[in-house]
Amino acid sequence: xxxxxxxxxxxxxxxxxxxxxxxxxxxxxxxxxxxxxxxxxxxxxxxxxxxxxxxxxxxxxxxxxxxxxxxxxxxxxxxxxxxxxxxxxxxxxxxxxxxxxxxxxxxxxxxxxxxxxxxxxxxxxxxxxxxxxxxxxxxxxxxxxxxxxxxxxxxxxxxxxxxxxxxxxxxxxxxxxxxxxxxxxxxxxxxxxxxxxxxxxxxxxxxxxxxxxxxxxxxxxxxxxxxxxxxxxxxxxxxxxxxxxxxxxxxxxxxxxxxxxxxxxxxxxxxxxxxxxxxxxxxxxxxxxxxxxxxxxxxxxxxxxxxxxxxxxxxxxxxxxxxxxxxxxxxxxxxxxxxxxxxxxxxxxxxxxxxxxxxxxxxxxxxxxxxxxxxxxxxxxxxxxxxxxxxxxxxxxxxxxxxxxxxxxxxxxxxxxxxxxxxxxxxxxxxxxxxxxxxxxxxxxxxxxxxxxxxxxxxxxxxxxxxxxxxxxxxxxxxxxxxxxxxx
Amino acid sequence: xxxxxxxxxxxxxxxxxxxxxxxxxxxxxxxxxxxxxxxxxxxxxxxxxxxxxxxxxxxxxxxxxxxxxxxxxxxxxxxxxxxxxxxxxxxxxxxxxxxxxxxxxxxxxxxxxxxxxxxxxxxxxxxxxxxxxxxxxxxxxxxxxxxxxxxxxxxxxxxxxxxxxxxxxxxxxxxxxxxxxxxxxxxxxxxxxxxxxxxxxxxxxxxxxxxxxxxxxxxxxxxxxxxxxxxxxxxxxxxxxxxxxxxxxxx
Numbered sequence: 075x076x077x078x079x080x081x082x083x084x085x086x087x088x089x090x091x092x093x094x095x096x097x098x099x100x101x102x103x104x105x106x107x108x109x110x111x112x113x114x115x116x117x118x119x120x121x122x123x124x125x126x127x128x129x130x131x132x133x134x135x136x137x138x139x140x141x142x143x144x145x146x147x148x149x150x151x152x153x154x155x156x157x158x159x160x161x162x163x164x165x166x167x168x169x170x171x172x173x174x175x176x177x178x179x180x181x182x183x184x185x186x187x188x189x190x191x192x193x194x195x196x197x198x199x200x201x202x203x204x205x206x207x208x209x210x211x212x213x214x215x216x217x218x219x220x221x222x223x224x225x226x227x228x229x230x231x232x233x234x235x236x237x238x239x240x241x242x243x244x245x246x247x248x249x250x251x252x253x254x255x256x257x258x259x260x261x262x263x264x265x266x267x268x269x270x271x272x273x274x275x276x277x278x279x280x281x282x283x284x285x286x287x288x289x290x291x292x293x294x295x296x297x298x299x300x301x302x303x304x305x306x307x308x309x310x311x312x313x314x315x316x317x318x319x320x321x322x323x324x325x326x327x328x329x330x331x332x333x334x335x336x337x338x339x340x341x342x343x344x345x346x347x348x349x350x351x352x353x354x355x356x357x358x359x360x361x362x363x364x365x366x367x368x369x370x371x372x373x374x375x376x377x378x379x380x381x382x383x384x385x386x387x388x389x390x391x392x393x394x395x396x397x398x399x400x401x402x403x404x405x406x407x408x409x410x411x412x413x414x415x416x417x418x419x420x421x422x423x424x425x426x427x428x429x430x431x432x433x434x435x436x437x438x439x440x441x442x443x444x445x446x447x448x449x450x451x452x453x454x455x456x457x458x459x460x461x462x463x464x465x466x467x468x469x470x471x472x473x474x475x476x477x478x479x480x481x482x483x484x485x486x487x488x489x490x491x492x493x494x495x496x497x498x499x500x501x502x503x504x505x506x507x508x509x510x511x512x513x514x515x516x517x518x519x520x521x522x523x524x525x526x527x528x529x530x531x532x533x534x535x536x537x538x539x540x541x542x543x544x545x546x547x548x549x550x551x552x553x554x555x556x557x558x559x560x561x562x
Numbered sequence: 563x564x565x566x567x568x569x570x571x572x573x574x575x576x577x578x579x580x581x582x583x584x585x586x587x588x589x590x591x592x593x594x595x596x597x598x599x600x601x602x603x604x605x606x607x608x609x610x611x612x613x614x615x616x617x618x619x620x621x622x623x624x625x626x627x628x629x630x631x632x633x634x635x636x637x638x639x640x641x642x643x644x645x646x647x648x649x650x651x652x653x654x655x656x657x658x659x660x661x662x663x664x665x666x667x668x669x670x671x672x673x674x675x676x677x678x679x680x681x682x683x684x685x686x687x688x689x690x691x692x693x694x695x696x697x698x699x700x701x702x703x704x705x706x707x708x709x710x711x712x713x714x715x716x717x718x719x720x721x722x723x724x725x726x727x728x729x730x731x732x733x734x735x736x737x738x739x740x741x742x743x744x745x746x747x748x749x750x751x752x753x754x755x756x757x758x759x760x761x762x763x764x765x766x767x768x769x770x771x772x773x774x775x776x777x778x779x780x781x782x783x784x785x786x787x788x789x790x791x792x793x794x795x796x797x798x799x800x801x802x803x804x805x806x807x808x809x810x811x812x813x
Contacts, residue, residue, distance in 0.1 A: 513614050514652040518662075518722065519640035519670035528665055532656025532705065 106163035135266035238274035272302035308343035341376030353389035360419025363391025374406035398427035401435035416449030425455035430466035445481035569622035582786035598783035641673035643729030713744030720751035749774030
């Protein structure tokens with residue numbers, strides 16, 4: 075209610091080009107030379123002061139990547155990417171890893187302040203704001219991680235992956251690549267070779283992480299790819315909720331973002347992973363914007379474990395991502411809740427995979443796609459049951475909402491049951507905001523932009539409820555802003 | 563309050579002329595009934611008054627409180643106090659009725675430069691009004707009109723009317739699809755809103771509704787024009803003899 079009012083006010087304030095995170099910041103940077111080679115990988119590894127096993131792991135992935143081909147099955151269209159025309163490493167000068175807040179370049183802190191991301195622990199502690207531990211990643215490095223000490227007391231490890239490689243090599247070695255192997259796919263393999271920074275979380279047995287964990291990714295440098303790597307492990311009976319947010323400046327050229335996220339849930343553990351992706355989507359003509367080619371996968375490794383993905387995708391020129399669950403443990407559960415909004419010339423091909431391997435595993439998929447402008451919005455999902463996966467259950471609901479008549483919505487479900495006891499349900503709908511609905515709202519005094527915001531927020535409500543409370547309001551605004559200018 | 567002068571209007575898409583020289587004056591405090599056979603232009607008139615897209619006024623004017631409203635869009639007219647109770651209220655999935663009411667009220671107040679109502683004041687206002695209309699607050703937590711019965715939908719329309727406090731209320735065949743109990747509740751709601759500074763245009767096919775909402779004037783619409791006006795006895799005459807006689811007289 076007040077949130078909708080704010081949404082409307084904000085939408086009014088914004089001009090045609092509505093992306094409000096598009097500012098650029100000038101900060102001295104340390105960059106690797108352009109292009110990709112074994113030397114560049116050695117450069118990255120050295121900058122991060124990595125042990126030799128990590129370098130070997132990277133080089134192994136790189137050699138394999140050279141033999142692979144870019145996938146072309148997705149319903150997206152873009153010019154060929156010149157992988158030698160990209161910077162694979164850029165770090166604000168003088169920062170090779172997270173520091174205390176006092177040491178961080180104030181210019182960088184101002185960037186996060188402008189983005190509305192709280193990094194000052196004291197202020198948060200003193201105030202009424204919800205406490206969220208934040209890992210802030212700027213181009214290729216993590217610049218600061220908050221609430222580390224407090225989390226440490228609970229036994230939770232939350233740090234950048236570069237730090238974790240140095241400080242907890244046994245954990246990283248055990249789990250890195252165990253969900254998304256280096257051989258997995260073109261972009262995941264590229265990521266394994268050149269990954270820059272990302273978050274590492276380990277929650278020990280029986281511990282319920284005392285606060286929300288969150289990472290904010292920011293691409294600032296020109297022609298720079300961001301290849302973050304996130305690894306989250308919830309040991310037996312542990313619980314953690316994690317949120318990632320992403321933004322980038324306005325750029326005429328396209329920026330590449332190829333991340334890998336791996337989640338491991340052991341017996342009775344639960345991981346809730348939420349994403350609010352708002353990379354720069356390109357301008358009205360479809361120029362610029364981020365290519366978001368991401369591999370996210372969770373492994374319900376232990377019995378009765380649970381992994382839940384919630385994503386809100388409003389940004390990027392192209393989105394190619396399928397957060398998935400491998401339901402390995404008996405009685406494990408996977409969930410995928412998605413809101414994907416496309417406007418302008420954005421292209422989205424996104425969905426999930428639920429791979430049922432264990433007995434009595436269950437999964438639930440709720441996908442809400444909203445297409446406006448000239449955009450294309452595809453849901454692609456796979457649900458499969460292995461021979462041994464007796465009593466596998468899935469429920470899928472896929473709804474698309476079209477705004478205008480120049481956009482497209484597509485649903486591509488793959489269902490594969492090798493077990494006769496599997497019970498898979500799939501429901502799909504496509505609808506348009508009807509002229510009747512709009513007129514009804516107008517007649518009650520609600521102007522068109524506000525009416526669309528209201529109707530769309532109603533459409534995605536089921537998924538909004540899955541987001542941590544503090545973000546649900548922010549997301550409502552974000553969706554409205556993304557759809558600004560979609561009618562008329 | 564409302565003066566419709568020699569109004570001619572057509573459907574924008576195909577140019578079909580629906581309203582052909584309509585004249586009508588409605589004073590503040592008046593309840594005017596518009597009756598007519600199917601296809602006479604009753605619903606079109608309600609859409610043109612409320613500013614729905616898709617219709618073109620080719621001649622004449624609609625003057626409301628001294629200003630022509632033809633240049634205003636539907637939301638602007640609503641903020642100035644024009645309300646249309648729909649024949650078929652529209653479903654808005656996922657949007658709680660209460661939330662919808664709040665947004666509509668806030669938007670209208672904002673457009674008029676009034677202060678936003680506080681949440682406690684709003685809730686108090688809604689509870690009181692709903693009780694008067696015998697509407698269960700539980701219903702207002704459900705998405706607007708989704709799964710509502712015919713009676714619930716019409717009651718929700720009257721509730722909105724009561725909360726938005728319009729000056730000119732147009733009821734488009736509000737009686738269609740209502741059983742007698744629901745009809746009474748709706749009529750009671752409308753009667754409670756009658757006041758010297760508010761006018762009603764009650765569009766209906768049948769005389770039945772007018773037994774409960776007693777009109778000051780009755781107008782017969784046929785082929786896009788008012789062919790006869792009178793007081794409430796005209797409605798009874800139509801009920802007894804049908805439209806044929808009035809039409810024949812006018813021809």
